[in-house]
Amino acid sequence: MLAIPNSQVVCHRARYRVDGEVGRFEFETYDVLDTDGRIAFHGFNTLPIRTGKQWYQTAGFKKNAILHGALDRSYRKTAVAFNIQRRQVKGGTPLSTLRDAAESQGVAVIAAIEDETQRTFAEHRFTNQGQHIVPIEPSSPDSPPKKLPTFNVVKVEEAWQETSREMNHRGFTQEQIAKAKVQANELSVHEYESPEHTTNIFVDEVCIKKQKPHRKPTSASVVEDSDDELKRVHTTVARIEHQGKGFTLVGANLLTILRFILAFLLRNGLSQHRLRFYVDGQRTLQDGILTFFSWHRSVSLILDWFHIVKKFKELLSMAMKGRVYRNEQVKAVLRLLWYGLVDDAIAHLRSVNPDLIKDPSQIEALIGYLERNRSWIPNYAMRRRLKLCNSSNPVERTNNLVASQRQKKNGMSWSTYGSLALSALACVVLNKRTKEWLTECQFSLTFDTAA
Amino acid sequence: MARNLEVSIRIEMNETDAPLSANSEKAEAISSGHFRLVLDGAKSLDIDALENGLLNTSYPAIRQALATYLADEVKKMPNQNASYS
Numbered sequence: 337m338l339a340i341p342n343s344q345v346v347c348h349r350a351r352y353r354v355d356g357e358v359g360r361f362e363f364e365t366y367d368v369l370d371t372d373g374r375i376a377f378h379g380f381n382t383l384p385i386r387t388g389k390q391w392y393q394t395a396g397f398k399k400n401a402i403l404h405g406a407l408d409r410s411y412r413k414t415a416v417a418f419n420i421q422r423r424q425v426k427g428g429t430p431l432s433t434l435r436d437a438a439e440s441q442g443v444a445v446i447a448a449i450e451d452e453t454q455r456t457f458a459e460h461r462f463t464n465q466g467q468h469i470v471p472i473e474p475s476s477p478d479s480p481p482k483k484l485p486t487f488n489v490v491k492v493e494e495a496w497q498e499t500s501r502e503m504n505h506r507g508f509t510q511e512q513i514a515k516a517k518v519q520a521n522e523l524s525v526h527e528y529e530s531p532e533h534t535t536n537i538f539v540d541e542v543c544i545k546k547q548k549p550h551r552k553p554t555s556a557s558v559v560e561d562s563d564d565e566l567k568r569v570h571t572t573v574a575r576i577e578h579q580g581k582g583f584t585l586v587g588a589n590l591l592t593i594l595r596f597i598l599a600f601l602l603r604n605g606l607s608q609h610r611l612r613f614y615v616d617g618q619r620t621l622q623d624g625i626l627t628f629f630s631w632h633r634s635v636s637l638i639l640d641w642f643h644i645v646k647k648f649k650e651l652l653s654m655a656m657k658g659r660v661y662r663n664e665q666v667k668a669v670l671r672l673l674w675y676g677l678v679d680d681a682i683a684h685l686r687s688v689n690p691d692l693i694k695d696p697s698q699i700e701a702l703i704g705y706l707e708r709n710r711s712w713i714p715n716y717a718m719r720r721r722l723k724l725c726n727s728s729n730p731v732e733r734t735n736n737l738v739a740s741q742r743q744k745k746n747g748m749s750w751s752t753y754g755s756l757a758l759s760a761l762a763c764v765v766l767n768k769r770t771k772e773w774l775t776e777c778q779f780s781l782t783f784d785t786a787a
Numbered sequence: 788m789a790r791n792l793e794v795s796i797r798i799e800m801n802e803t804d805a806p807l808s809a810n811s812e813k814a815e816a817i818s819s820g821h822f823r824l825v826l827d828g829a830k831s832l833d834i835d836a837l838e839n840g841l842l843n844t845s846y847p848a849i850r851q852a853l854a855t856y857l858a859d860e861v862k863k864m865p866n867q868n869a870s871y872s
Contacts (some may be wrong), residue, residue, distance in 0.1 A: 356838045395835040580830050
Protein backbone atom coordinates (compact mmCIF):
# COMPACT_ATOMS: atom_id res chain seq x y z
CA MET A 337 0.00 0.00 0.00
CA LEU A 338 1.58 3.28 -1.09
CA ALA A 339 1.35 6.41 1.02
CA ILE A 340 0.53 8.54 -2.01
CA PRO A 341 -2.85 7.67 -3.59
CA ASN A 342 -2.79 6.60 -7.25
CA SER A 343 0.97 6.72 -7.27
CA GLN A 344 3.09 4.36 -9.29
CA VAL A 345 6.31 2.54 -8.51
CA VAL A 346 8.81 2.65 -11.35
CA CYS A 347 12.28 1.30 -11.82
CA HIS A 348 14.98 3.98 -11.54
CA ARG A 349 16.83 4.48 -14.83
CA ALA A 350 20.29 3.90 -13.32
CA ARG A 351 21.25 0.92 -11.24
CA TYR A 352 22.91 1.35 -7.88
CA ARG A 353 26.52 0.19 -8.02
CA VAL A 354 28.45 -1.29 -5.16
CA ASP A 355 32.14 -2.14 -5.03
CA GLY A 356 32.63 -4.29 -1.96
CA GLU A 357 34.70 -6.90 -0.27
CA VAL A 358 32.45 -9.47 -1.97
CA GLY A 359 33.05 -7.98 -5.41
CA ARG A 360 31.35 -5.53 -7.72
CA PHE A 361 27.60 -5.76 -8.20
CA GLU A 362 24.65 -3.62 -9.26
CA PHE A 363 20.97 -3.64 -8.35
CA GLU A 364 17.76 -1.92 -9.30
CA THR A 365 16.23 0.80 -7.18
CA TYR A 366 12.68 2.10 -7.42
CA ASP A 367 11.06 5.51 -7.38
CA VAL A 368 7.47 6.53 -6.69
CA LEU A 369 5.69 8.71 -9.27
CA ASP A 370 2.70 10.81 -8.25
CA THR A 371 -0.42 11.21 -10.38
CA ASP A 372 1.26 13.96 -12.43
CA GLY A 373 4.14 11.68 -13.27
CA ARG A 374 6.60 13.54 -11.03
CA ILE A 375 8.97 11.65 -8.80
CA ALA A 376 7.55 11.81 -5.27
CA PHE A 377 10.13 9.51 -3.73
CA HIS A 378 13.64 8.60 -4.84
CA GLY A 379 14.68 5.06 -3.93
CA PHE A 380 18.32 6.19 -4.19
CA ASN A 381 17.80 8.43 -1.19
CA THR A 382 17.58 5.46 1.15
CA LEU A 383 21.12 4.48 0.23
CA PRO A 384 24.44 6.29 0.61
CA ILE A 385 24.63 9.17 -1.85
CA ARG A 386 26.69 8.66 -4.98
CA THR A 387 26.85 10.55 -8.23
CA GLY A 388 26.77 9.54 -11.87
CA LYS A 389 28.54 6.29 -12.55
CA GLN A 390 30.20 6.25 -9.15
CA TRP A 391 30.43 2.97 -7.26
CA TYR A 392 29.63 2.88 -3.57
CA GLN A 393 32.74 1.55 -1.89
CA THR A 394 31.96 -0.46 1.21
CA ALA A 395 33.92 -0.43 4.44
CA GLY A 396 35.25 -3.88 3.52
CA PHE A 397 36.54 -2.52 0.22
CA LYS A 398 38.29 0.40 1.91
CA LYS A 399 39.81 -1.83 4.54
CA ASN A 400 41.08 -4.58 2.22
CA ALA A 401 41.87 -2.71 -0.97
CA ILE A 402 43.17 0.54 0.50
CA LEU A 403 44.26 0.33 4.14
CA HIS A 404 45.63 -3.20 3.90
CA GLY A 405 46.31 -3.18 0.18
CA ALA A 406 47.40 -0.05 -1.65
CA LEU A 407 49.23 1.23 1.43
CA ASP A 408 51.66 -1.65 1.28
CA ARG A 409 52.16 -2.27 -2.42
CA SER A 410 51.60 -0.65 -5.78
CA TYR A 411 48.11 0.15 -7.01
CA ARG A 412 48.60 -2.23 -9.91
CA LYS A 413 49.56 -5.20 -7.73
CA THR A 414 46.81 -4.40 -5.23
CA ALA A 415 44.10 -4.18 -7.89
CA VAL A 416 45.16 -7.50 -9.44
CA ALA A 417 45.39 -9.31 -6.08
CA PHE A 418 42.12 -7.86 -4.79
CA ASN A 419 40.19 -8.85 -7.92
CA ILE A 420 41.67 -12.35 -7.87
CA GLN A 421 40.73 -12.71 -4.21
CA ARG A 422 37.14 -11.67 -5.00
CA ARG A 423 36.92 -14.09 -7.96
CA GLN A 424 36.25 -11.14 -10.26
CA VAL A 425 39.29 -10.81 -12.45
CA LYS A 426 37.08 -9.62 -15.31
CA GLY A 427 34.87 -6.70 -14.37
CA GLY A 428 36.69 -6.11 -11.10
CA THR A 429 37.97 -2.80 -9.78
CA PRO A 430 40.28 -1.06 -12.27
CA LEU A 431 43.62 0.33 -11.14
CA SER A 432 42.61 3.96 -11.77
CA THR A 433 39.49 3.57 -9.64
CA LEU A 434 41.51 2.12 -6.80
CA ARG A 435 44.00 4.98 -7.01
CA ASP A 436 41.26 7.62 -7.08
CA ALA A 437 39.53 5.94 -4.14
CA ALA A 438 42.74 5.90 -2.09
CA GLU A 439 43.47 9.55 -2.87
CA SER A 440 39.98 10.70 -1.98
CA GLN A 441 40.08 8.69 1.26
CA GLY A 442 43.43 10.22 2.17
CA VAL A 443 42.18 13.73 1.49
CA ALA A 444 39.12 12.92 3.62
CA VAL A 445 41.40 11.82 6.48
CA ILE A 446 43.25 15.14 6.35
CA ALA A 447 39.89 16.94 6.30
CA ALA A 448 38.74 14.93 9.35
CA ILE A 449 41.92 15.87 11.26
CA GLU A 450 41.37 19.49 10.25
CA ASP A 451 37.76 19.36 11.52
CA GLU A 452 38.88 17.86 14.81
CA THR A 453 41.59 20.51 15.07
CA GLN A 454 39.13 23.35 14.54
CA ARG A 455 36.67 21.83 17.02
CA THR A 456 39.44 21.52 19.62
CA PHE A 457 40.61 25.09 19.04
CA ALA A 458 37.06 26.38 19.46
CA GLU A 459 36.63 24.43 22.72
CA HIS A 460 39.92 25.76 24.12
CA ARG A 461 39.44 29.32 22.86
CA PHE A 462 42.10 29.34 20.18
CA THR A 463 41.73 30.86 16.73
CA ASN A 464 41.76 28.62 13.69
CA GLN A 465 45.40 29.53 13.19
CA GLY A 466 46.28 28.25 16.66
CA GLN A 467 46.58 31.65 18.36
CA HIS A 468 45.19 32.43 21.81
CA ILE A 469 41.94 34.34 21.98
CA VAL A 470 42.72 35.06 25.66
CA PRO A 471 46.06 34.55 27.40
CA ILE A 472 46.23 31.26 29.31
CA GLU A 473 48.25 32.64 32.19
CA PRO A 474 47.60 36.29 32.99
CA SER A 475 50.88 37.64 34.34
CA SER A 476 50.77 38.83 37.89
CA PRO A 477 53.76 40.09 39.92
CA ASP A 478 52.40 38.33 43.04
CA SER A 479 52.15 34.95 41.42
CA PRO A 480 55.02 34.24 39.04
CA PRO A 481 54.41 31.33 36.66
CA LYS A 482 54.91 27.98 38.32
CA LYS A 483 58.14 26.23 37.30
CA LEU A 484 57.67 22.89 35.63
CA PRO A 485 59.10 19.90 37.49
CA THR A 486 62.56 18.82 36.44
CA PHE A 487 64.44 15.55 36.71
CA ASN A 488 65.20 14.24 40.19
CA VAL A 489 68.09 16.41 41.48
CA VAL A 490 69.85 13.54 43.23
CA LYS A 491 69.87 11.45 40.08
CA VAL A 492 71.12 14.40 38.01
CA GLU A 493 73.98 14.87 40.48
CA GLU A 494 74.82 11.17 40.34
CA ALA A 495 74.82 11.30 36.54
CA TRP A 496 77.04 14.37 36.63
CA GLN A 497 79.57 12.64 38.91
CA GLU A 498 79.77 9.76 36.46
CA THR A 499 79.98 12.09 33.46
CA SER A 500 82.76 14.18 35.01
CA ARG A 501 84.71 11.00 35.84
CA GLU A 502 84.26 9.90 32.25
CA MET A 503 85.44 13.30 30.93
CA ASN A 504 88.44 13.18 33.22
CA HIS A 505 89.23 9.71 31.98
CA ARG A 506 88.95 10.86 28.36
CA GLY A 507 91.49 13.61 28.88
CA PHE A 508 89.30 16.71 29.19
CA THR A 509 90.80 19.62 31.16
CA GLN A 510 89.30 20.71 34.49
CA GLU A 511 88.20 23.94 32.79
CA GLN A 512 86.28 21.99 30.14
CA ILE A 513 84.68 19.78 32.81
CA ALA A 514 83.60 22.89 34.68
CA LYS A 515 82.14 24.36 31.50
CA ALA A 516 80.27 21.14 30.79
CA LYS A 517 78.78 21.32 34.29
CA VAL A 518 77.57 24.86 33.69
CA GLN A 519 76.12 23.70 30.40
CA ALA A 520 74.50 20.83 32.23
CA ASN A 521 72.94 22.68 35.12
CA GLU A 522 72.48 26.37 34.65
CA LEU A 523 71.09 27.17 31.24
CA SER A 524 67.34 26.87 31.31
CA VAL A 525 67.16 25.22 27.93
CA HIS A 526 69.47 22.48 29.17
CA GLU A 527 67.38 21.60 32.20
CA TYR A 528 66.78 17.91 32.51
CA GLU A 529 63.10 17.47 32.11
CA SER A 530 60.92 15.23 34.21
CA PRO A 531 59.58 12.61 31.76
CA GLU A 532 56.15 12.64 33.45
CA HIS A 533 55.73 16.34 32.72
CA THR A 534 57.32 16.44 29.29
CA THR A 535 55.98 15.70 25.85
CA ASN A 536 58.57 14.89 23.21
CA ILE A 537 57.69 16.03 19.72
CA PHE A 538 59.62 15.08 16.62
CA VAL A 539 59.04 16.97 13.41
CA ASP A 540 60.64 16.27 10.05
CA GLU A 541 59.97 16.63 6.37
CA VAL A 542 59.87 13.78 3.86
CA CYS A 543 60.73 14.60 0.27
CA ILE A 544 59.29 12.41 -2.44
CA LYS A 545 60.02 12.62 -6.14
CA LYS A 546 57.37 14.72 -7.82
CA GLN A 547 55.41 13.47 -10.79
CA LYS A 548 56.08 15.30 -14.04
CA PRO A 549 53.05 17.01 -15.54
CA HIS A 550 53.62 15.32 -18.90
CA ARG A 551 54.79 11.79 -19.37
CA LYS A 552 56.01 12.07 -22.95
CA PRO A 553 58.71 14.70 -23.40
CA THR A 554 57.96 17.24 -26.07
CA SER A 555 60.50 19.59 -27.59
CA ALA A 556 59.16 22.37 -25.34
CA SER A 557 59.33 20.36 -22.13
CA VAL A 558 62.78 18.84 -22.59
CA VAL A 559 64.41 22.05 -21.38
CA GLU A 560 62.21 22.12 -18.28
CA ASP A 561 63.01 18.52 -17.35
CA SER A 562 66.34 19.36 -15.75
CA ASP A 563 64.55 21.75 -13.37
CA ASP A 564 61.73 19.31 -12.77
CA GLU A 565 64.16 16.69 -11.52
CA LEU A 566 64.90 18.88 -8.56
CA LYS A 567 61.26 19.19 -7.67
CA ARG A 568 59.99 17.20 -4.75
CA VAL A 569 56.71 16.70 -2.97
CA HIS A 570 57.12 17.65 0.69
CA THR A 571 55.12 16.04 3.45
CA THR A 572 55.66 17.08 7.05
CA VAL A 573 55.52 14.28 9.60
CA ALA A 574 55.24 14.65 13.36
CA ARG A 575 55.57 12.05 16.08
CA ILE A 576 54.32 12.94 19.56
CA GLU A 577 55.49 10.79 22.47
CA HIS A 578 54.64 10.88 26.14
CA GLN A 579 55.18 8.21 28.78
CA GLY A 580 55.56 5.37 26.31
CA LYS A 581 52.56 6.36 24.20
CA GLY A 582 52.89 7.71 20.69
CA PHE A 583 50.87 9.36 17.97
CA THR A 584 51.70 10.16 14.36
CA LEU A 585 50.42 13.09 12.31
CA VAL A 586 51.05 14.25 8.76
CA GLY A 587 50.37 17.56 7.05
CA ALA A 588 51.05 19.35 3.82
CA ASN A 589 53.25 21.99 5.46
CA LEU A 590 54.79 23.10 8.74
CA LEU A 591 51.98 25.41 9.84
CA THR A 592 49.38 22.70 9.28
CA ILE A 593 51.32 20.14 11.25
CA LEU A 594 51.97 22.57 14.11
CA ARG A 595 48.23 23.28 14.30
CA PHE A 596 47.51 19.54 14.41
CA ILE A 597 50.15 19.10 17.13
CA LEU A 598 48.65 21.89 19.21
CA ALA A 599 45.16 20.44 18.84
CA PHE A 600 46.48 17.05 19.91
CA LEU A 601 48.20 18.55 22.96
CA LEU A 602 45.05 20.44 23.95
CA ARG A 603 42.84 17.39 23.44
CA ASN A 604 45.07 15.22 25.64
CA GLY A 605 45.72 17.79 28.36
CA LEU A 606 49.40 18.03 27.47
CA SER A 607 49.56 21.70 26.51
CA GLN A 608 50.79 22.75 29.95
CA HIS A 609 53.62 20.24 29.84
CA ARG A 610 57.19 21.02 28.93
CA LEU A 611 57.42 20.62 25.16
CA ARG A 612 60.67 19.30 23.72
CA PHE A 613 60.95 19.46 19.95
CA TYR A 614 63.67 17.32 18.41
CA VAL A 615 64.74 18.83 15.12
CA ASP A 616 67.46 18.86 12.54
CA GLY A 617 69.32 22.02 11.59
CA GLN A 618 66.64 23.29 9.18
CA ARG A 619 66.18 26.95 10.07
CA THR A 620 62.64 27.33 8.75
CA LEU A 621 61.56 24.38 10.88
CA GLN A 622 63.18 25.76 14.04
CA ASP A 623 61.88 29.29 13.50
CA GLY A 624 58.40 28.03 12.64
CA ILE A 625 58.13 25.99 15.85
CA LEU A 626 59.43 28.76 18.09
CA THR A 627 57.16 31.36 16.51
CA PHE A 628 54.06 29.19 16.62
CA PHE A 629 54.59 28.20 20.28
CA SER A 630 55.94 31.61 21.36
CA TRP A 631 53.08 31.87 23.90
CA HIS A 632 54.06 28.63 25.59
CA ARG A 633 55.99 28.93 28.85
CA SER A 634 58.27 25.96 28.32
CA VAL A 635 59.00 25.05 24.74
CA SER A 636 62.50 24.24 23.62
CA LEU A 637 64.34 22.56 20.79
CA ILE A 638 67.04 19.93 20.91
CA LEU A 639 69.31 19.49 17.96
CA ASP A 640 69.29 15.86 16.95
CA TRP A 641 72.63 14.19 17.73
CA PHE A 642 72.41 11.96 14.69
CA HIS A 643 71.99 15.06 12.52
CA ILE A 644 75.05 16.76 14.05
CA VAL A 645 77.18 13.70 13.31
CA LYS A 646 75.92 13.56 9.73
CA LYS A 647 76.47 17.29 9.20
CA PHE A 648 80.05 17.23 10.47
CA LYS A 649 80.94 14.15 8.48
CA GLU A 650 79.57 15.68 5.28
CA LEU A 651 81.04 19.16 5.60
CA LEU A 652 84.41 18.05 6.92
CA SER A 653 84.68 15.68 3.96
CA MET A 654 84.45 18.69 1.70
CA ALA A 655 86.68 20.82 3.93
CA MET A 656 89.65 18.57 4.63
CA LYS A 657 92.37 17.17 2.39
CA GLY A 658 91.88 13.42 2.59
CA ARG A 659 89.78 11.14 4.76
CA VAL A 660 92.47 10.58 7.40
CA TYR A 661 92.49 14.27 8.39
CA ARG A 662 88.74 14.42 7.99
CA ASN A 663 88.19 11.51 10.37
CA GLU A 664 90.58 13.02 12.93
CA GLN A 665 88.68 16.31 12.92
CA VAL A 666 85.26 14.66 13.01
CA LYS A 667 86.28 12.63 16.04
CA ALA A 668 87.81 15.62 17.83
CA VAL A 669 84.84 17.97 17.29
CA LEU A 670 82.14 15.40 18.08
CA ARG A 671 83.99 14.48 21.28
CA LEU A 672 83.55 18.09 22.43
CA LEU A 673 79.97 18.46 21.24
CA TRP A 674 78.90 15.24 22.99
CA TYR A 675 79.43 17.15 26.26
CA GLY A 676 77.82 20.35 24.92
CA LEU A 677 81.14 22.24 24.64
CA VAL A 678 80.15 24.43 21.69
CA ASP A 679 82.77 27.16 22.31
CA ASP A 680 85.53 24.59 22.49
CA ALA A 681 84.29 22.96 19.29
CA ILE A 682 84.32 26.34 17.51
CA ALA A 683 87.82 27.06 18.87
CA HIS A 684 88.97 23.67 17.65
CA LEU A 685 87.61 24.30 14.15
CA ARG A 686 89.37 27.68 14.04
CA SER A 687 92.65 26.07 15.08
CA VAL A 688 92.74 23.43 12.37
CA ASN A 689 96.04 23.57 10.43
CA PRO A 690 95.29 25.58 7.24
CA ASP A 691 97.64 23.32 5.26
CA LEU A 692 95.23 20.43 5.79
CA ILE A 693 92.19 22.40 4.67
CA LYS A 694 90.94 22.05 1.12
CA ASP A 695 87.93 24.37 1.35
CA PRO A 696 87.93 26.89 4.26
CA SER A 697 84.37 27.99 3.45
CA GLN A 698 83.09 24.61 4.73
CA ILE A 699 84.82 25.19 8.07
CA GLU A 700 83.17 28.62 8.26
CA ALA A 701 79.85 27.00 7.42
CA LEU A 702 80.25 24.59 10.34
CA ILE A 703 81.17 27.41 12.71
CA GLY A 704 78.08 29.32 11.55
CA TYR A 705 75.99 26.18 12.07
CA LEU A 706 77.23 25.82 15.65
CA GLU A 707 76.72 29.53 16.40
CA ARG A 708 73.21 29.37 15.02
CA ASN A 709 72.26 26.26 16.94
CA ARG A 710 74.24 26.73 20.14
CA SER A 711 71.06 27.27 22.18
CA TRP A 712 69.77 23.85 21.16
CA ILE A 713 72.91 21.81 21.79
CA PRO A 714 72.68 20.22 25.24
CA ASN A 715 75.10 17.97 27.08
CA TYR A 716 74.19 14.80 25.21
CA ALA A 717 76.28 12.61 27.50
CA MET A 718 74.25 13.70 30.54
CA ARG A 719 70.97 13.19 28.73
CA ARG A 720 71.99 9.71 27.74
CA ARG A 721 72.92 8.86 31.32
CA LEU A 722 69.52 10.08 32.48
CA LYS A 723 67.88 8.03 29.71
CA LEU A 724 66.44 11.16 28.12
CA CYS A 725 65.94 11.43 24.39
CA ASN A 726 68.83 12.74 22.27
CA SER A 727 67.76 12.16 18.74
CA SER A 728 64.87 12.37 16.34
CA ASN A 729 65.03 8.65 15.56
CA PRO A 730 61.31 8.13 16.29
CA VAL A 731 60.30 10.48 13.48
CA GLU A 732 62.86 9.00 11.09
CA ARG A 733 61.31 5.60 11.73
CA THR A 734 57.84 7.08 11.33
CA ASN A 735 58.86 8.76 8.06
CA ASN A 736 59.81 5.37 6.80
CA LEU A 737 56.52 3.80 7.82
CA VAL A 738 54.33 6.68 6.67
CA ALA A 739 55.94 7.56 3.38
CA SER A 740 59.36 6.28 2.42
CA GLN A 741 58.83 2.53 2.30
CA ARG A 742 55.82 2.87 -0.01
CA GLN A 743 56.65 6.00 -1.97
CA LYS A 744 60.45 6.04 -2.34
CA LYS A 745 61.00 3.23 -4.78
CA ASN A 746 62.79 3.07 -8.10
CA GLY A 747 60.88 4.79 -10.85
CA MET A 748 58.11 6.06 -8.60
CA SER A 749 56.95 9.66 -8.66
CA TRP A 750 53.96 11.18 -6.96
CA SER A 751 51.50 14.01 -7.23
CA THR A 752 51.20 16.30 -4.22
CA TYR A 753 47.75 14.96 -3.34
CA GLY A 754 48.66 11.37 -4.05
CA SER A 755 51.65 11.42 -1.74
CA LEU A 756 49.91 13.25 1.09
CA ALA A 757 46.82 11.05 0.78
CA LEU A 758 48.77 7.80 1.16
CA SER A 759 50.70 9.26 4.09
CA ALA A 760 47.44 10.28 5.77
CA LEU A 761 46.01 6.79 5.28
CA ALA A 762 49.18 5.31 6.77
CA CYS A 763 48.50 7.48 9.83
CA VAL A 764 45.09 5.85 10.22
CA VAL A 765 46.69 2.41 10.37
CA LEU A 766 49.69 3.44 12.49
CA ASN A 767 47.48 5.14 15.08
CA LYS A 768 45.08 2.19 15.12
CA ARG A 769 42.19 4.27 13.90
CA THR A 770 41.04 1.86 11.16
CA LYS A 771 37.72 0.88 12.75
CA GLU A 772 36.90 4.42 13.81
CA TRP A 773 37.66 5.74 10.35
CA LEU A 774 35.71 3.08 8.46
CA THR A 775 32.61 3.18 10.65
CA GLU A 776 32.42 6.84 11.70
CA CYS A 777 34.69 8.65 9.23
CA GLN A 778 36.34 10.34 12.19
CA PHE A 779 39.90 10.65 13.35
CA SER A 780 40.12 11.37 17.05
CA LEU A 781 43.24 13.10 18.29
CA THR A 782 43.87 10.94 21.34
CA PHE A 783 46.54 8.51 22.36
CA ASP A 784 45.90 4.89 21.76
CA THR A 785 47.76 2.88 24.38
CA ALA A 786 48.97 0.37 21.81
CA ALA A 787 49.87 2.90 19.09
CA MET B 788 35.39 -43.91 -12.28
CA ALA B 789 35.03 -41.14 -9.69
CA ARG B 790 31.67 -39.40 -9.63
CA ASN B 791 31.36 -35.63 -10.04
CA LEU B 792 30.83 -33.38 -7.08
CA GLU B 793 28.08 -30.83 -6.88
CA VAL B 794 28.61 -27.76 -4.75
CA SER B 795 25.54 -25.71 -3.95
CA ILE B 796 24.89 -22.88 -1.58
CA ARG B 797 21.82 -20.89 -0.64
CA ILE B 798 21.95 -17.76 1.41
CA GLU B 799 18.76 -16.42 2.93
CA MET B 800 18.09 -13.01 4.39
CA ASN B 801 14.76 -12.82 6.16
CA GLU B 802 13.14 -10.64 8.78
CA THR B 803 13.06 -12.29 12.18
CA ASP B 804 11.88 -11.71 15.73
CA ALA B 805 14.96 -13.47 17.08
CA PRO B 806 17.24 -11.39 19.29
CA LEU B 807 20.42 -9.85 17.90
CA SER B 808 23.46 -12.10 17.80
CA ALA B 809 25.64 -11.58 20.86
CA ASN B 810 28.74 -11.21 18.71
CA SER B 811 28.08 -9.51 15.40
CA GLU B 812 31.47 -10.66 14.10
CA LYS B 813 30.88 -14.38 14.73
CA ALA B 814 28.10 -16.47 13.25
CA GLU B 815 26.50 -19.11 15.45
CA ALA B 816 26.33 -22.70 14.22
CA ILE B 817 22.75 -24.01 14.13
CA SER B 818 23.49 -27.42 12.68
CA SER B 819 26.17 -28.97 10.55
CA GLY B 820 26.90 -26.58 7.68
CA HIS B 821 24.18 -24.19 8.79
CA PHE B 822 25.22 -20.88 10.31
CA ARG B 823 23.31 -17.76 11.12
CA LEU B 824 23.83 -14.23 12.31
CA VAL B 825 21.03 -11.91 13.42
CA LEU B 826 21.74 -8.33 12.38
CA ASP B 827 20.20 -5.11 13.64
CA GLY B 828 16.97 -4.39 11.72
CA ALA B 829 17.76 -0.69 11.82
CA LYS B 830 20.64 -1.42 9.47
CA SER B 831 18.48 -3.06 6.81
CA LEU B 832 19.86 -0.66 4.18
CA ASP B 833 23.37 -0.36 5.57
CA ILE B 834 25.41 -1.91 2.77
CA ASP B 835 28.56 -2.11 4.91
CA ALA B 836 26.83 -3.93 7.76
CA LEU B 837 25.02 -6.30 5.38
CA GLU B 838 28.18 -7.19 3.48
CA ASN B 839 30.09 -7.72 6.71
CA GLY B 840 27.28 -9.87 8.13
CA LEU B 841 27.10 -12.01 5.00
CA LEU B 842 30.84 -12.59 4.92
CA ASN B 843 30.94 -13.35 8.63
CA THR B 844 28.22 -15.96 8.12
CA SER B 845 29.42 -17.50 4.89
CA TYR B 846 33.11 -17.97 5.65
CA PRO B 847 32.55 -20.27 8.67
CA ALA B 848 30.08 -22.23 6.56
CA ILE B 849 32.61 -22.59 3.73
CA ARG B 850 35.35 -23.61 6.15
CA GLN B 851 33.14 -26.15 7.86
CA ALA B 852 31.84 -27.58 4.58
CA LEU B 853 35.36 -28.04 3.29
CA ALA B 854 36.61 -29.53 6.56
CA THR B 855 33.68 -31.91 6.87
CA TYR B 856 33.92 -33.00 3.26
CA LEU B 857 37.67 -33.66 3.50
CA ALA B 858 37.29 -35.53 6.78
CA ASP B 859 34.60 -37.73 5.25
CA GLU B 860 36.70 -38.40 2.17
CA VAL B 861 39.73 -39.32 4.23
CA LYS B 862 37.52 -41.55 6.38
CA LYS B 863 36.41 -43.40 3.27
CA MET B 864 39.99 -44.20 2.27
CA PRO B 865 40.80 -46.85 4.88
CA ASN B 866 37.56 -48.65 4.03
CA GLN B 867 38.33 -48.51 0.31
CA ASN B 868 41.90 -49.61 0.87
CA ALA B 869 40.77 -52.37 3.20
CA SER B 870 38.49 -53.74 0.52
CA TYR B 871 41.42 -53.89 -1.93
CA SER B 872 43.71 -55.80 0.40
